[in-house]
Amino acid sequence: MVTPRSFLRGLFVLIAAISIVSCSKDNAPSGGALSGDAAQRVYVAPGQKDEFYDFVSGGFSGQVAVYGLPSGRLFRVIPVFSVDPEKGWGFTEETKPMLNTSHGFIPWDDSHHPDLSQTGGVANGKWLFINGNNTPRIARIDLTDFRTKEIIEIPNSAGNHSSPFSTENSEYVVSGTRFSVPIPQEDVSITTYSEKFKGALTFVKVNQTSGAMDIDFQLLVPGFDYDLARAGKGPSHDWMFMSCYNTEKANTMKEINASQNDKDFIIAINWKKCAEIAASGKGTIMNVDYAHNVYDDAKQSATSTIKKSIRILTSEDIKGALYYMPTPKSPHGCDVDPSGELIVGGGKLATVIPVMSFSKMIKAIESGKSDKIIDGIPVLNYKDCLAGEVVRPGLGPLHTEFDGKGYAYTSMFVSSEIVKWSLKDFKVVDRVPTYYSIGHLGIPGGNSTKPWGKYLIAYNKITKDRYLPTGPELAQSAQLFDISGDKIKLLLDFPTIGEPHYAVACPADLIMKNSRKMYQLSENMHPYATKKESDTKVVRSGNEVHVYMTSIRSHFSPDNIEGVKVGDKVYWHVTNLEQDWDVPHGFAVYGAANSELLIMPGETCTMLWEPKQAGVFPFYCSDFCSALHQEMQGYVRVSNGGSGAMSWNKK
Amino acid sequence: MKPLHRILTALGALSLLGLFVFPMWSITLEAPQYPKGSELGILIRINNVEGTRPNDLGNINNLNHYIGMKRIEVDSIPELKYMPIIVLALVGLGLLIAAFGRRWMNLVWIALLTAAGALGLYDFWLWEYDYGHNLDPHAIIKIEGMSYQPPLFGTEQLLNFSASSYPDIGFAFIALGALLVGLAWWLSRKRTTTH
Numbered sequence: 001m002v003t004p005r006s007f008l009r010g011l012f013v014l015i016a017a018i019s020i021v022s023c024s025k026d027n028a029p030s031g032g033a034l035s036g037d038a039a040q041r042v043y044v045a046p047g048q049k050d051e052f053y054d055f056v057s058g059g060f061s062g063q064v065a066v067y068g069l070p071s072g073r074l075f076r077v078i079p080v081f082s083v084d085p086e087k088g089w090g091f092t093e094e095t096k097p098m099l100n101t102s103h104g105f106i107p108w109d110d111s112h113h114p115d116l117s118q119t120g121g122v123a124n125g126k127w128l129f130i131n132g133n134n135t136p137r138i139a140r141i142d143l144t145d146f147r148t149k150e151i152i153e154i155p156n157s158a159g160n161h162s163s164p165f166s167t168e169n170s171e172y173v174v175s176g177t178r179f180s181v182p183i184p185q186e187d188v189s190i191t192t193y194s195e196k197f198k199g200a201l202t203f204v205k206v207n208q209t210s211g212a213m214d215i216d217f218q219l220l221v222p223g224f225d226y227d228l229a230r231a232g233k234g235p236s237h238d239w240m241f242m243s244c245y246n247t248e249k250a251n252t253m254k255e256i257n258a259s260q261n262d263k264d265f266i267i268a269i270n271w272k273k274c275a276e277i278a279a280s281g282k283g284t285i286m287n288v289d290y291a292h293n294v295y296d297d298a299k300q301s302a303t304s305t306i307k308k309s310i311r312i313l314t315s316e317d318i319k320g321a322l323y324y325m326p327t328p329k330s331p332h333g334c335d336v337d338p339s340g341e342l343i344v345g346g347g348k349l350a351t352v353i354p355v356m357s358f359s360k361m362i363k364a365i366e367s368g369k370s371d372k373i374i375d376g377i378p379v380l381n382y383k384d385c386l387a388g389e390v391v392r393p394g395l396g397p398l399h400t401e402f403d404g405k406g407y408a409y410t411s412m413f414v415s416s417e418i419v420k421w422s423l424k425d426f427k428v429v430d431r432v433p434t435y436y437s438i439g440h441l442g443i444p445g446g447n448s449t450k451p452w453g454k455y456l457i458a459y460n461k462i463t464k465d466r467y468l469p470t471g472p473e474l475a476q477s478a479q480l481f482d483i484s485g486d487k488i489k490l491l492l493d494f495p496t497i498g499e500p501h502y503a504v505a506c507p508a509d510l511i512m513k514n515s516r517k518m519y520q521l522s523e524n525m526h527p528y529a530t531k532k533e534s535d536t537k538v539v540r541s542g543n544e545v546h547v548y549m550t551s552i553r554s555h556f557s558p559d560n561i562e563g564v565k566v567g568d569k570v571y572w573h574v575t576n577l578e579q580d581w582d583v584p585h586g587f588a589v590y591g592a593a594n595s596e597l598l599i600m601p602g603e604t605c606t607m608l609w610e611p612k613q614a615g616v617f618p619f620y621c622s623d624f625c626s627a628l629h630q631e632m633q634g635y636v637r638v639s640n641g642g643s644g645a646m647s648w649n650k651k
Numbered sequence: 652m653k654p655l656h657r658i659l660t661a662l663g664a665l666s667l668l669g670l671f672v673f674p675m676w677s678i679t680l681e682a683p684q685y686p687k688g689s690e691l692g693i694l695i696r697i698n699n700v701e702g703t704r705p706n707d708l709g710n711i712n713n714l715n716h717y718i719g720m721k722r723i724e725v726d727s728i729p730e731l732k733y734m735p736i737i738v739l740a741l742v743g744l745g746l747l748i749a750a751f752g753r754r755w756m757n758l759v760w761i762a763l764l765t766a767a768g769a770l771g772l773y774d775f776w777l778w779e780y781d782y783g784h785n786l787d788p789h790a791i792i793k794i795e796g797m798s799y800q801p802p803l804f805g806t807e808q809l810l811n812f813s814a815s816s817y818p819d820i821g822f823a824f825i826a827l828g829a830l831l832v833g834l835a836w837w838l839s840r841k842r843t844t845t846h
Contacts (some may be wrong), residue, residue: 513774579706580713581689627717628791 041482042492044071049512052444054457054505055114055128055427056478058082061498062109064130064141069444069455069505070480072494080139080148081109081132085595089148092597093301093571093606094526100304101135101153102289110134112161112501113228116212117170121233121338121449125510127211129164129173136160138173138204140211145516149297152213153290155310156200156220158184162242166206167231168449172271173213175202176226176242183220184288193251197223201242202310203271212294217278217311218286221267221322222375223249225258228399229334231271233449234340236358238272241343243327243334259349263326263382265577266334266345268361270321277321283313297523300604315376323365324374325356327383333399337408337423338449342387344400344408353397353410355426357387388426393419396440399502401446403453403483409446411438411458418458418481420488432488434479437461443483444505452507456481457487459500465471466493476500517581519602526604528573533557545570545646551585551599552577553626556619556646559634566614570636572597575604586622589636597623613639652752656835660757663831664745667738667764669824670697676775677703677819678801680711682811693723694819695775700725718799718810719790720782730774737767745832757836761829768825778801800828 044050050068056066062082066075083090083099090099090107099105109132116123128141136157140150154160154175162176178575180197182188188196198220205216232239247264250257277283287309295302315322325343333346342358364385370378396414403409407429410419416437420430440459444452458479469476475495482489521531530536530548536557538544545568550557556574564570574587578601587597589609597605611617621632652660674694681690691711692703700723702708710733712722725731748756783800792810799809806815 578710578713580710 005430038482038489038491042072042480044068044073050508052452052455052505053508053511054444055116056459056496056503057111057114057130057501058497059112059476059499059501060110062111062132063498064111064128065497065500066146067478067494067496069457070491072478072480072492074497077497078141078146078148080130080141081111081137081151083107083595085245086598087606088595088597088607091595091607093608094604095295095302097302098148098151098293098295100293101137101291102155102306103135106135108134109137110174111139112253113163113165114502115164115166115173115447116503116504116506117206118166118448119169121340121505123445123448123506123510124170125506125514127170128504129166131160131163131175133160133178136163136177137177138164138175138213139204140213142211143437143511144514146463147295148564149295150211150213151291151293152204152215153292154200154202154204154215155288155290156198156218156286157202162201162226162229164204165229166242167229167240167271168233170206170208170239172203172216172231172240172275174229174231174240174242174271175200175204175617176229176244177201178225178227179227180223184286190251190568193223194249197242197249197251199223199226201267201269203224203274214292215290215307215310215542217283217313219269219274219318219322220312220314221377222247224265225254225332226267229333230336230343230447232336232340232358233338236336236340236343238270239358240271241334241336242267242269243331243345244609245330245348255376259330261329263328264331264347265324265379266327266331266343266356267377268323268325273288273321274318277522278311278313283311283317283366285309286312288636295553297379298523300519300524300526300529314415319376320365322377323361324377324379325361325385326371326379327354327356328352328382333397333410335402335447337402337409338404338451340449342411342423346397346399347412348396348398348413350397351392353390353400353421353426354382355387355389355423356385360387361385387506390419390421390426390428393421393428399441401441401443401456402451403446403456404451405445405453409441409443409456409483409488411441413437413461413471415437417455418488421485423494430486430488432481432490434460435466435477435493436464439519440500440502442503444507447504452485453506454482455491456483457503457505460505461494461499463495467495478503518579519600521575521577521579521602524575524602524604526573526575528571528606529571529604530575532577534650536648536650538563538648540644540646547572547574549574551575551586551587551621551632552584553631554621556587556621556630556632556634558650560649561634561646562637562639562648563642563644563646564611564636564638565642566612566638566640568644570609570611572607572609572619573604574599574606576601578602583617583625584623585625585632588622589619590617598623611636614638614640652754652839653682654833656839657749657752659831659838660760661746661749663828663833663835664742664749664760666824666828666831667745669823669827670738671735673820673824674817675790675821675825676816677772678814678816679703682816684811696731696821697738698731700728700731709758715799717791719793720786720799721785721787723782728778729770734771741767745828748832754836754839757832760832761836764825764829764832772803779803 052069054067064078079089114130117127136154157177158181159178161178164173183198199646201219224244229242246258293304327345328350331345394412394415400410576599676695683833801814
């Protein structure tokens, strides 16, 4: 008999054995099956541009990293859920509200799954959504300027892992909770898990023109761990599929206690039906606080609003819209093929990859047959929904992407490999090792109805001996593979920021053509904008001092300020008057307790500075802007007492 | 002149109206920081001086403050006010000539057009000279003996900038005008000799 303990011991031995095999393979100079022309395939000559953008989650960095493919070059880190002093994100008065939550200002999160906005199941290049796992939130990034424009908190969710996973036309992004909790929250014994804890699956409506997000409804479901999701497409357009584990409802030692059931579930949600029911006014309104943070492009400033209620639907309210499909065992990934017919479960501990059929699922639903009913949700029969199983695929299947040419690629964490299999007969046709322990994998458009099946990228959890060592903390990595032929070919390793989870890539043209070069000064509606040097001024109101400052190559105006007193709150509102491409200015002042300002052409940013001692202190431009950048500086005088009358030099 | 010649003369006169649509001359400025595709440019029209792209003129003015060059301000160039009048006068005159149908008048018109063009270019050169030499004595960058007059025609290196100055589409309409009016004169002469 296999006890949990002996199983884990077996798993450990297996992992050890595999890493030995991998190491011995790695003695080959190029690290395995590296073909001779690999260098040429990934070489993007100086001045040339990459073919694809790759938006890679930053994991515990809380951000999104933007790479080019096939070069693997890092272009930008977009700050999302974590403060970024380099860009002033979360430090400027304009961006502080973006990181507000019902728990106050939170400077960090864990971002896992980016997803591009879609039209007809294909990326449209407008927005990128990404989840914050720890303090549940979804962010929307504007792809014209690569900035986070909106963050919405998800109430009642306790770990926003199964998120954001857009529907086929980005009608909705979703949030499934990885941790079930008492809803509403209450002070109860943890051992009451099985009766008191619930899961919250939240549907966030996306405005098709502005991208604005709003919680439409939340489903209260049994207290399992909701893990990953994919929306249906084509025939399954109206449905959302979400994997879940811990159907044992364990509340301790989940690694063992949540690994007992032979099958867990993929929950199938008819979101269209739920939305109609919600729109008809059914369900209940629950009072709960959550933050909705919106960055206004015209005012160049964010506001945070604490919203007070959401609509809750239970299985009672939405009969015929929720079904559980049994899935072996502790499923992680839950991926829908380009046709919308096949739903691939990635059972971490399963010996097969189950492939469920949407049309069979509909038949099973229509037959009215169910194995059992959990909290009003019918559990369909596994065999009734099954299209087929990929047998002996490898160990620890996690995630699956599609090449649009009839093949699926599944990442295998434990056996550290990628397995290519046919969607026709579910037979494995190729496999290739990854270095090491692949988590997610991505094909440009590999989650869409029309994949660009040229490259596959593995996102690995550990690198061990792959790069120059940097102490105990090593790089995490991505690996680029060529999948244009029959065989998967390794082309390139490149290190990533944070821990890469999921990533989405799309052709560069889709985004390049709309990329913003600067902000138009004439459209700057920031309340503290100064649009010409002759309008600069310093205004005192009580102990607040507002400096209306401008910067242009290579000076600030004003650059001598007197009258500030110890204890004042000085707001530096700096407008970059440049209207030229790639001429940002920085602003830093001695002793500032936050970050620099990094101000794009046409933009206004504000730094709060609270001088603690009297004296004369310099400020300067912190972004090398021009030949006279070093001269771009000034002084502010801080006095103990005095009249507080402000004086400054004016051009 | 026959109707055909009068029509050619009138068309020649009217082609000058192209100057109200297209710039006569353009200056482009390339530098390491402003490579091909992102270069700065100035378009000289009969009634305006403007950037090739919306912010170009502002950016050129901003860069020029390092060498102490005056800002190029449209309002400070009175020629932009009366050049359109001169062009309209030439158009009107050309139409009158077409109506009168005297061949020698075509030559007078071409002579007037050439004189106006030559004067215009001389004036343009004077402005370039003024901008290039009349520099702020407190300029940030001062190089002994260096002036920054862009070429009238051709390409010249001015510090990090390669300045190119060439006729633009509008100029072709001036040439077309002279050509058509000249052609009318030529064709009508041929016709009279055969009679």
